[in-house]
Amino acid sequence: MTLTAKDVAEIMRLLEQSGFDSLSLEIDGVKLNLQRGSPAPVPPTAAATPAAESHPQPVGSSPPKSKPPSEPGLAEVISPLLGIFYRAPKPGEPPFVEVGSKVAEDTVIGIIEVMKLMNSVRAGARGEVVEILAENGALVEFDEVLLRLRPGA
């Protein structure tokens, strides 16, 4: 079986009504990743786009902007909340990670402070830190890219 544009529209409609925020589906090699609230779902094939086309997309700002990745295939570590980002456990101490650091899923890569409450942010994936985008002591938004990893052992 193949996914038709109508199927995709129906799936999107079901997702809209469900309590879920995202949906990943793989049928006959066609991968479908839908995310609620993101400005435009990115269907994998051109044939699967009409559902998005029939909805005129509002123009304007999209999720927190970040500079494009320096190489393809990088994984992103995104901010789970809005707050002040710190790269080190305490001022003056070395950062949790630097470019070139190897990280595992549970490696702490930084701290986000929300009104004096410190929240550890973990890498969530294995790999090597390639880019660090979030600045120490700066406000990061929900869903903002903090750093990028080259996935691997």
Add this chain to the structure above:
Amino acid sequence: MAIQRILIANRGEIALRVIRTCRALGIETVLAASKADLDSMPARLADRTVCIGPARPADSYLRVDTIVQAALGVKADAIHPGYGFLSERAVLARLCEEESVIFIGPTAAQIEAVGDKLRARAEAETAGVPTAPGGAVETVREAMVLGREVGTPLLIKAVAGGGGRGMKRVDRLEDLPSAMELAGAEAGSAFGDARVYLERFVERGRHVEVQILGDGNGRVVQLGERDCSVQRRFQKLIEETPAPNLSADLRARMHAAAVLFAGRLSYRSAGTVEFLLDLERDAFYFLEMNARIQVEHPVTEAVTGIDLVAEQIAIAEGRGLRLKQSDVRKDGCAIECRINAEDPARDFHPGPGTVRAAVWPSGDGVRVDTHIASGSRIPPYYDSLMAKIIVHAADRPAALERMRHALAATRIEGVATNRAFHLEVLADPEFQKGGVDTGFLPRFLERKRVDQEVRAHG
């Protein structure tokens, strides 16, 4: 101090409404938006938008710490909370006070004073503002004594309720004990506060509220009343000012009562004192005070020419009241219709989706407050208010006529709305006469249902 940057902790039309005044005043705006609202019209028009969290309000718009952190992070001098969400949460006002961020609204203590409905009632009594017969009851025995004294029908109200939430009607005294227990348990789980109180139930009443502005030092002016009696399940649908068919004496007494109540609290900012007008007794009672800007504030702006958000900001800056009572002039009649993304044919079921096309009316005496344009999405997580159409004319018949034209010129495709339903209500002789009670809309709907059944079987 002069406010230079405001964080808007809200969404939808009210976020846009605040942005509009800030622009006129040369104040920068930062919108605190959830992920679902990043492509909304307010997000596009704010000077900056920060994403505060996922779509679910509990994870974004209702997070006090995140909102204040966002304000500090973007170096905003002040937070405008809009209505709903955190607007009447004392914790936000208090955290702002602690962090030296200006909260554009009343003090935390004032929010608490009016949020506790029993305390607000006691303040009203002390201020000499009439309240409905009733009062606090802690035990079933106390309730029976008071219930007998007041007489049925009675209303059991949650102390932490308000806005129509947490109320129970009791028609027979013998039902009072069980109703009391149920109401207490429900209030406990809904508000975390099981306290309830009793009031006489008013069979035929009108909802009339008075807009006030207070400087925080005891000076209060009133900007006239709004009649919000066209309601369905406590959701207001149409609001107007002046309240039609109200005697000059009663109107003046309501205005004075609102000023007394707000003065008693040394209320700061814009607020609304709600009254229930008892049609059988020709009396009015204090209901509650709303410590925020209200959805229906534009009708007051239309007849007074006063920008309420600008006044809120001026008061927050410590500039006090810029107008005296004698400066407040009310000219003509204004009516507001709330356009919601809900289907009257399906019991007003909300229908989120994408608005294929939206055409709003314009012209003399027509104002539309909306965040919806062609292509806008209405996320399922928030309320269904799409737009407020406000008309202003010399008198009520002219305003009604103008509203009919405005609604007829409105076109919305892609989602079901109550636009056509508004036209039906406007055509109703009872509504046209003016001064309907809060039972009007339920009766109207019942008549409509019966008519349809007769037609279906006839």
